[in-house]
Amino acid sequence: xxxxxxxxxxxxxxxxxxxxxxxxxxxxxxxxxxxxxxxxxxxxxxxxxxxxxxxxxxxxxxxxxxxxxxxxxxxxxxxxxxxxxxxxxxxxxxxxxxxxxxxxxxxxxxxxxxxxxxxxxxxxxxxxxxxxxxxxxxxxxxxxxxxxxxxxxxxxxxxxxxxxxxxxxxxxxxxxxxxxxxxxxxxxxxxxxxxxxxxxxxxxxxxxxxxxxxxxxxxxxxxxxxxxxxxxxxxxxxxxxxxxxxxxxxxxxxxxxxxxxxxxxxxxxxxxxxxxxxxxxxxxxxxxxxxxxxxxxxxxxxxxxxxxxxxxxxxxxxxxxxxxxxxxxxxxxxxxxxxxxxxxxxxxxxxxxxxxxxxxxxxxxxxxxxxxxxxxxxxxxxxxxxxxxxxxxxxxxxxxxxxxxxxxxxxxxxxxxxxxxxxxxxxxxxxxxxxxxxxxxxxxxxxxxxxxxxxxxxxxxxxxxxxxxxxxxxxxxxxxxxxxxxxxxxxxxxxxxxxxxxxxxxxxxxxxxxxxxxxxxxxxxxxxxxxxxxxxxxxxxxxxxxxxxxxxxxxxxxxxxxxxxxxxxxxxxxxxxxxxxxxxxxxxxxxxxxxxxxxxxxxxxxxxx
Numbered sequence: 039x040x041x042x043x044x045x046x047x048x049x050x051x052x053x054x055x056x057x058x059x060x061x062x063x064x065x066x067x068x069x070x071x072x073x074x075x076x077x078x079x080x081x082x083x084x085x086x087x088x089x090x091x092x093x094x095x096x097x098x099x100x101x102x103x104x105x106x107x108x109x110x111x112x113x114x115x116x117x118x119x120x121x122x123x124x125x126x127x128x129x130x131x132x133x134x135x136x137x138x139x140x141x142x143x144x145x146x147x148x149x150x151x152x153x154x155x156x157x158x159x160x161x162x163x164x165x166x167x168x169x170x171x172x173x174x175x176x177x178x179x180x181x182x183x184x185x186x187x188x189x190x191x192x193x194x195x196x197x198x199x200x201x202x203x204x205x206x207x208x209x210x211x212x213x214x215x216x217x218x219x220x221x222x223x224x225x226x227x228x229x230x231x232x233x234x235x236x237x238x239x240x241x242x243x244x245x246x247x248x249x250x251x252x253x254x255x256x257x258x259x260x261x262x263x264x265x266x267x268x269x270x271x272x273x274x275x276x277x278x279x280x281x282x283x284x285x286x287x288x289x290x291x292x293x294x295x296x297x298x299x300x301x302x303x304x305x306x307x308x309x310x311x312x313x314x315x316x317x318x319x320x321x322x323x324x325x326x327x328x329x330x331x332x333x334x335x336x337x338x339x340x341x342x343x344x345x346x347x348x349x350x351x352x353x354x355x356x357x358x359x360x361x362x363x364x365x366x367x368x369x370x371x372x373x374x375x376x377x378x379x380x381x382x383x384x385x386x387x388x389x390x391x392x393x394x395x396x397x398x399x400x401x402x403x404x405x406x407x408x409x410x411x412x413x414x415x416x417x418x419x420x421x422x423x424x425x426x427x428x429x430x431x432x433x434x435x436x437x438x439x440x441x442x443x444x445x446x447x448x449x450x451x452x453x454x455x456x457x458x459x460x461x462x463x464x465x466x467x468x469x470x471x472x473x474x475x476x477x478x479x480x481x482x483x484x485x486x487x488x489x490x491x492x493x494x495x496x497x498x499x500x501x502x503x504x505x506x507x508x509x510x511x512x513x514x515x516x517x518x519x520x521x522x523x524x525x526x527x528x529x530x531x532x533x534x535x536x537x538x539x540x541x542x543x544x545x546x547x548x549x550x551x552x553x554x555x556x557x558x559x560x561x562x563x564x565x566x567x568x569x570x571x572x573x574x575x576x577x578x579x580x581x582x583x584x585x586x587x588x589x590x591x592x593x594x595x596x597x598x599x600x601x602x603x604x605x606x607x608x609x610x611x612x613x614x615x616x617x618x619x620x621x622x623x624x625x626x627x628x629x630x631x632x633x634x635x636x637x638x639x640x641x642x643x644x645x646x647x
Contacts, residue, residue: 108158108245108447111439112151117460119149124598125462131646132418133157133454134204135478136485137594139576150460154205154451158245162203165193165234165241166361172495174230177342177354183230184354188499190221190230194237194512196496198477199484209244209450210237211478211512212417216410217251217292219260220515226263231360233513236260238361248410248435248444249401252292256284256397257363259334265518268364272330272372280372285326287518289317294379294405301432302425303408316405321378328396331371331389332364366390379403401444407435413524414450419459420647421472422537427458464647465599469534471647473541475521476508476553477501479638483561486594487572497566504549507556554639561638562631574630581626582619584612584633591637600642608636 112118120126126145127137133154134141145153169175174189183189201207217240221233236258243251255261262268265284273279290296297313298306305313340356366389375385376392381399383392400406411431415423434452438445453459464470474482480501483489491497501507502514515521522543533539564571580587588608592600600608617629637643 108155110151110155110158110448110451112149115150115455115460116457117455118151120146122598123593125460127593128597128599128647129454129460131482131597132459134208134485135198136204136482137597138486138488139594142593150455151451154454157203157205158447160203160206162206162241163197163201164238165197166231166238168193168196169231169234175228175357177344177356184227187221187229187233190233190513191499191511192496193230193234195498196491197237197241198481198512199498200490200496203241204485206241206244208418209446210240212414213240213244213251214513215417215515215520216413217255217261218515218518218520219258219264219513220517221513222516223518224260224263226259227355228357228360231357232260232263235361237513243446245447245450247442248406248446248449249397251446252288252397252401253393254363255292256288256329256393257332259360259362259364262332262334262364267329267332269333270326270330271370272327273374279323280326280330282322282326284329286322288400289321289325289379291518293400293409294403295409299405299408300425301404301408302429303412303423303432304425317379324376324378325396327372327374327376328383328389328392331366331368333367333370334359335362335365337365338362407432411435411449411453415453415459416472416524416540418450418453419456419472420464420470421539421541422469424458427456430456469537471645473539473545474644474646475541476510476544476549477512479553479557479644480508480560482595483557483572483634483638484570487574487577489564489570489572491566491570493569495566495569498570501556503552504544504546505552507552509544509549509552554635557638558635561634562627574627574634577630577633578626581629582617584609584629587612587630587633588637591633595634595637596643597647599647600637600640604640604642608633611636 117125120129123142123146126142129145129150130137130141134157148156169189172189172192173179174183174193177184198207198211214237219233219236221229224232226232239251239254239258243254256267259268261284265287266281267284270281270284271278294316296316298316300306308314336355336359338356338358340358341353342356344352344354346352368389371389373386376383376396378396379399381395383395387395408428412423412428415427415431431449431452434445435449436443438448458464499511500514501511502509502516510521522540524540525538526540526543527533527538528542528545531539561572577587577590580590585605588600588605592598592605612629612633615629617626
């Protein structure tokens with residue numbers, strides 16, 4: 039594709055450090071080095087832009103879906119409010135994907151903590167209701183939605199881009215990469231509704247209590263299908279043993295991790311300097327007994343008989359089961375004693391009581407607070423938080439100031455308000471920050487420029503193909519280990535010892551070119567044949583002033599973090615093709631699209647600080 043009238047040579051924004059050069063250690067420099075192999079692809083893409091509560095043991099009971107009043111501490115932080123628009127935009131990009139003019143004004147007027155408090159009380163809509171409103175729960179529809187997965191893609195993109203409660207949706211996305219259930223691994227009737235309820239569970243509890251969330255996740259039908267707790271049977275005389283999948287992953291990934299941690303998230307070591315395992319194979323096999331006996335609750339099923347093409351019929355269940363917690367069949371639950379992590383559940387303990395004891399043990403384990411805190415910091419702020427930063431957030435997890443453990447509203451506030459997150463000095467630290475995930479970049483673009491679906495259908499599908507799309511799509515992690523590991527270190531890099539760059543695990547030659555080429559079309563032509571498209575009204579008002587246009591994009595997309603050299607490079611490139619008051623609407627739009635793409639292609643944008 040080609041932008042009419044924009045034929046000037048475009049210098050690469052991705053070549054400050056080519057192979058053979060000696061870049062400094064740091065995420066931004068690694069971003070450049072990782073994409074250097076695709077410099078020519080990037081240039082071609084740029085030149086071709088735009089032709090187009092607590093620890094009880096009772097079963098989980100849902101709380102209201104309208105926000106809750108949260109009292110956050112407004113004192114005790116060195117940076118209680120932004121001093122500049124750039125600081126406000128930086129905060130917003132960590133807290134809710136994107137910064138708009140109105141959001142920046144609101145944060146500057148209220149201050150960080152009051153803004154968070156107001157957002158936490160914002161009512162939210164559910165993905166389930168969206169599916170129903172679109173007719174995706176109609177078993178008689180010829181689209182056979184009960185066998186389709188694409189409605190779940192449309193649902194989650196509509197939530198991420200179109201929902202008013204952007205803070206909650208950003209936190210839910212972060213949680214979806216910790217408590218992973220992937221649409222690709224849920225093979226069931228009404229899988230889209232199953233995933234919608236899973237997403238809604240994350241949204242509902244994102245500002246609630248970790249203990250409630252852990253129980254809701256454990257009994258969620260989506261998790262039941264994904265990690266085999268659905269239909270997990272007790273041992274028998276023929277040698278059958280309970281499936282251990284969930285017991286292993288709930289410890290390794292959802293709560294305590296593999297090695298014992300200090301309160302600041304650093305690993306504990308023995309006298310020989312080796313890390314200490316958190317749990318053993320025996321812990322796994324014993325804990326697995328607790329998770330036996332649960333299955334899909336079809337007690338409210340109203341089946342529908344569907345006539346099949348070619349003759350015959352098929353009976354399809356109603357969608358209700360997908361939003362009910364899994365139901366216990368006591369006959370299938372192990373009554374053996376279970377001993378794990380220093381906890382003993384006696385034989386013949388009531389299954390519901392046993393589940394509560396097991397989840398309480400994980401919730402109260404000393405590893406859980408730092409393990410969870412570090413990964414939430416990684417998802418929202420920086421890949422390499424200092425131990426002190428982790429410790430401060432973990433302390434809030436342990437006690438929200440009112441004696442409550444696991445209060446996620448306070449935990450996420452601690453992540454976002456910490457001095458390490460807010461200090462302007464971090465902008466000069468080459469090891470601070472994180473690579474923006476491709477799906478986050480697309481949501482940021484859409485929210486920054488007020489993109490909406492004209493039809494309300496939000497037909498954005500699976501964008502996991504790295505060669506032609508984003509190489510990442512929400513709720514479609516390739517495994518329970520997420521899209522990338524929190525401790526991933528890119529091979530043959532100059533990162534300092536002990537530093538990590540998780541998101542780079544999905545960066546390669548194909549994904550860099552795929553991202554640029556995909557965004558090239560999206561930025562101008564939109565998605566779904568233009569149903570989802572940016573108008574760029576404010577940007578077009580500046581189109582004849584390239585410097586003003588780039589300055590605006592620098593604020594909204596990069597929180598003012600583009601270097602002077604990069605801004606000059608983009609401005610000069612735009613200026614090579616004159617745009618005047620008499621220029622056609624397409625020529626003016628092409629200049630805006632070119633500017634947006636160049637900003638979203640450069641390393642200073644790709645690394646969020």
